[in-house]
Amino acid sequence: MAQALGEDLVQPPELQDDSSSLGSDSELSGPGPYRQADRYGFIGGSSAEPGPGHPPADLIRQREMKWVEMTLHWEKTMSRRYKKVKMQCRKGIPSALRARCWPLLCGAHVCQKNSPGTYQELAEAPGDPQWMETIGRDLHRQFPLHEMFVSPQGHGQQGLLQVLKAYTLYRPEQGYCQAQGPVAAVLLMHLPPEEAFWCLVQICEVYLPGYYGPHMEAVRLDAEVFMALLRRLLPHVHKHLQQVGVGPLLYLPEWFLCLFARSLPFPTVLRVWDAFLSEGAKVLFRVGLTLVRLALGTAEQRGACPGLLETLGALRAIPPAQLQEEAFMSQVHNVVLSERDLQREIKAQLAQLPDSVPGPLPRPQVRLAGAQAIFEAQQLAGARRGAKPEVPRIVVQPPEEPRPPRRKPQTRGKTFHGLLTRARGPPIEGPPRPQRSSTSFLDTRF
Numbered sequence: 001m002a003q004a005l006g007e008d009l010v011q012p013p014e015l016q017d018d019s020s021s022l023g024s025d026s027e028l029s030g031p032g033p034y035r036q037a038d039r040y041g042f043i044g045g046s047s048a049e050p051g052p053g054h055p056p057a058d059l060i061r062q063r064e065m066k067w068v069e070m071t072l073h074w075e076k077t078m079s080r081r082y083k084k085v086k087m088q089c090r091k092g093i094p095s096a097l098r099a100r101c102w103p104l105l106c107g108a109h110v111c112q113k114n115s116p117g118t119y120q121e122l123a124e125a126p127g128d129p130q131w132m133e134t135i136g137r138d139l140h141r142q143f144p145l146h147e148m149f150v151s152p153q154g155h156g157q158q159g160l161l162q163v164l165k166a167y168t169l170y171r172p173e174q175g176y177c178q179a180q181g182p183v184a185a186v187l188l189m190h191l192p193p194e195e196a197f198w199c200l201v202q203i204c205e206v207y208l209p210g211y212y213g214p215h216m217e218a219v220r221l222d223a224e225v226f227m228a229l230l231r232r233l234l235p236h237v238h239k240h241l242q243q244v245g246v247g248p249l250l251y252l253p254e255w256f257l258c259l260f261a262r263s264l265p266f267p268t269v270l271r272v273w274d275a276f277l278s279e280g281a282k283v284l285f286r287v288g289l290t291l292v293r294l295a296l297g298t299a300e301q302r303g304a305c306p307g308l309l310e311t312l313g314a315l316r317a318i319p320p321a322q323l324q325e326e327a328f329m330s331q332v333h334n335v336v337l338s339e340r341d342l343q344r345e346i347k348a349q350l351a352q353l354p355d356s357v358p359g360p361l362p363r364p365q366v367r368l369a370g371a372q373a374i375f376e377a378q379q380l381a382g383a384r385r386g387a388k389p390e391v392p393r394i395v396v397q398p399p400e401e402p403r404p405p406r407r408k409p410q411t412r413g414k415t416f417h418g419l420l421t422r423a424r425g426p427p428i429e430g431p432p433r434p435q436r437s438s439t440s441f442l443d444t445r446f
Helices: 002-008 025-029 057-072 074-080 082-091 095-106 108-114 118-124 129-141 155-170 180-188 193-207 217-233 235-244 252-257 266-279 282-296 299-303 308-316 325-333 339-352 371-386 416-424
Strands: none
Touching (some): 057 074, 074 371, 095 193, 118 155, 129 155, 129 180, 155 180, 180 193, 217 235, 217 282, 235 282, 266 282, 266 325, 282 299, 282 308, 282 325, 282 339
């Protein structure tokens, strides 16, 4: 199964027309103007200038300042303002800040902090000869028209070799998958080798667990989920694919395993990765559904693909004008597919898997749905790791001094005036009051 899926990742020569990710080494010996690199580093690429719909420079500067502010207070931002992070990722992370934001989104910075020196030990250790030979054969296939990976002895191919070798030593039970090459190469275009390694670990183990192992059990499950979503959202396309015999395993592994790195123009690939690292595998399904709709959405398009080869050719030859980053990502985010819908469909397809399927069963419950779930899981793990057992404290308080009992005033046989006099002190001396006579009013004589 793994070998069959791995062979599908290499496109036929007649379909390798995207200068952003494909090509051959022989094309590098062309004339001088062809060897000029675009703004992403691809020799002879068509991305020298921003495409239509690209935001102006002032807007890019504003977004850069927002990202700088959010990354300076990352824990507070993720705890209280994740919706803002998600919306900014959908708009696209500025190119100057992807190296800073990608490790934060996927949690690689926490992994690197918790395992200091691990990558250096793996990079210096000798690799498994079996995997080293396979990795060495694939190095020149990863973006051969990018200036980083042109020379076999350059820092690009050598860094890619070290990152992939380190992962085979870090997870020897999984080994090496051919689809990890393009993923690690895109990471190395933006990050140092150590950070790229930890980002690769997070993608393989947190975002897409079960994708890059020897059985690829999660790929089979997601293929069934994708067909179920097609049946619900694009019923005419689903019916056509069934009629011509195009199953999801004929085109979906190349899309999902490589995170569309070999299927879309490179500016669009970066936008897909921004959203994927923020929102998780849901983005892959949305992008796949958008590509199928663009290729086979109309009756005329389906009528022009009467057989299997024509249908696969249409899925792999979508006009580049329809894949421009701004317009394409707007369609992707408008796909009616929530995380709850995806989880419901995964549970339904998991229950329908036959018991006779070889290999381990998929475990979709270990997949985390994007940056927020990863952040919360790492916060919880850090709290458990840093928590110390509480020792009961015994506090001894000194005894209070006894107070004398309060005496009740003796008022028996005493007038109220006398009490007031004792309470207030001696009477105030003043002018003498006139003495009233004790003679009765009746005895007064006129």
